[in-house]
Amino acid sequence: MPLRKTLILDIIVLLICITIVSFQDNQLYEKSYGVYSQDSINYTKSMVGDNKEPYISAYKQLISLADKALQEDSNPTPFLRIPPVYENTQGHINASRPLVHDAYRAFVLSIAWKLTDEKKYSSKAEQILDAWAENNKLISHREDAPLVSAYGGVGLINAALLLKENKSWNQSNFRQWVEYVYLPAVSVARNTENNWADWGNLASLVSYSYLDRKKDFQKEIDYTKFLIGSQIGIDGEMVKEISRKENGMFYTYFALAPLTQSLYVICNETGLNLFNVKTSEGLQVKKALDYYYYFVEHPNEWPHYKGADLNKPNKYWPSSLYEAMSGVYPQSDFDASLKRNQPILGGYLTIEPHHIAWNFPTLMKPRLNDSP
Secondary structure (H helix, E strand, O other), X not given: OOHHHHHHHHHHHHHHHHHHHHHHHHHXXXXXXXXXXXXXXHHHHHHHHOOXXXXXXXXXXXXXXXXXXXXXXXXOOOEEOOOOOOOOHHHHHHHHHHHHHHHHHHHHHHHHHHXXXXXHHHHHHHHHHHHHHXXXXXXXXXXXXXXXXXXXXXXXXXXXXXXXXXXXXXXXXXXXXXXXXXXXXXXXXXXXXXXXXXXXXXXXXXXXXXXXXXXXXXHHHHHXXXXXXXXXOOOOOEOOOOOOHHHXXXXXXXXXXXXXXXXXXXXXXXXXXXXXXXXXXXXXXXXXXXXXXXXXXXXXXXXXOOOOOOOOOOOXXXXXXXXXXXXXXXXXXXXXXXXXXXXXXXXXXXXXXXXXXXXXXXXOOOOOOOOO
């Protein structure tokens, strides 16, 4: 065959390969909504359609919350300033509530829309997002505002990702708010240490996903890997959290929840499975989960604080983390003590929503493309 014809054929084959890879890459992004994949949504819908437990009970729980959210007004704060929780506990709670509650409601409504296709849910969620984009002009970069914006406000971005394909929603104002108000604030948390960095990393990942900033998303993956290497000790202890005396067990959960949620976002968006124990990161994460789970089951043996006032696990935490991880690691015994608490909401510390990571893990349990 003449050299020219061979060269032309080689170019054609190369172009076809590039087109296929590009199509597959776009398909992967199109079928991901940050903290959920289209596969997990379809699976839940099929389980609910077949009236399977515990999915049907968890679905009814979600729809009840969504229907309640339809009746409530949003309450955006023009200037979000949140005092430190240990200096002004009630002031911190009061200042956090508008953002956390609105973000949680928007997230709940957007999930309900994905599972039911009922426009009333998407319309109300969009109203909440638009209200924050229109009215919130500044988030403080001081005190606890960056952290709360990350662990609570991330629900607004999660909702936007689920609503992103809704062509009837004009997203321009909300996208600008995420770019110029939200991201600068959560980056303050992201650039610190301990659980602040984990929450800031998660908020940054979903924000970059929503804004289609793929290069920044890839850089954030590297930061996630750095956090795994710097925060997980030789035995699996979360080294930035265990020294926090009576709250060491809680803050271990409060770091692992966003860290593992970030890994699932990365897997959904890129196919990179950092849960896989054949990777150095996956091995460390699994070690951390195993280490902590032992003490969740045996809190009186917690070696890092022996005071009677140790803040021990309760029905609100860390059950959501291990309910989710039982989907990631189906061969583990993480779900052994969880059955009595199903369906698990996630994100609650008391009777109010507090943070947004591994919410509704019974209803929307993680599903991975490849086994860890």
